[in-house]
Amino acid sequence: MRSVLCAFTGNTRLVGFPEQVITDRSGSVASFAALSEQVFGTIVQRFMAKPLNVRFHYGHPDVWDLVWIKGNGGVSKASRQLHLSEDIFGGINLVLRGGRVKYLGFMMVGKAREVSFDGTNQFNFKISSGNGMQLISRDFHRMAKRLDLCRMLSFFQSSAGIFFAEFLLFASLAAFVVCKLMIAMLHIETFFSEGDAFDSVGFHEEVGLEMLYPSQWMIQASLVMAWPSMLEGWLDGGLVKVRIARFPNPAERLPPLFD
DSSP, rough: HHHHHOOOOOOOEEEEEEEEOOTSSSSSSHHHHHHHHHHIIIIIIHHHIIIIIOOOSSSSSSSOOOHHHHHTTTTTOOOOOTTTHHHHHHHHHHHHHTEEEEEESSSOOOOOOOOOOOHHHHHHHHHHHHHHTTTSSHHHHHHHHHHHHHHHHHHHHHHHHHHHHHHHHHHHHHHHHHHHHHHHHGGGGGOOOSSTTTTEEEEEEEEOHHHHHHHHHHHHHTTTTTTHHHHHHHHHHHHIIIIIIHHHHHHOGGGGGGG
C-alpha cells in the first residue's frame, strides 16, 4: 500500500489496480463471470490507461485523493436514474477538473459477487442501462468536447461503444448463418454454370448439411470472446498455466454448444 500511495505525484488524484473475483469456483456462470471481470480489470484497463488514456473509475477498489475529491464535489451524483453508473462519473469529473488517473498492476484485491444466473444477468442489465444513460448526460458532452478525435473514439468504445460492437458482431453472425441456410435451401450454386463466385468456398459442388455450417466457422465464433481471457492468462501466468489450469476447466463444460 505504501507503493500505491507513492504514485500520487503531480496531478494524480486516482490510482487504480485490478481485482480478482474469488467466487469463480461456484459454478459455470460464476466461472464465466469471473473470467470476464478479470479480463476487464486487467488487460482492458491496462490498455485503456496507456496508450489510450481513457481509463476512469469503474467501481473497483481504486484509491482516491480524499482531500482533493471532497473539495471538488465528491464521487457521488445527484440523480439515481440518470447517473446509474455513478462511479464512472466520479472519474470523468476528476479529469474535467484537471486530475489524472494512474493504473498499477502490482497490487490486487479479492472480491466476491453474486454468482447465480439471475444475479449476473441483473448486473449486466445495470451496466448496459448505465452506459445508455451516460450518452445523454452533460458530463459526457463536456468530456467529449475536450478530447481529440482518437481519444474521443477510444472514450466512446470504452463505454457504450462496446455494446454497439457486440450488437454488430452477433448480428453479423446471425446474418451469416441465414445466408448459408438460404444458399443451401435454394441451391444458388446451381444458378451459375461458370465463374469463380463460389469457387473459393467450394459451392460448385452439391451443398449438404456438412457444408451449411463448417466447423472452422463454429470454432472461430466460439473463440472470438475467449481470446482475451486466454491472452490475459498467458500474460499473468504463462502459456503453461493457460493450457493446464485454465483451458481444460471451461472446455469440459462445452461452451461452444451454448453460444
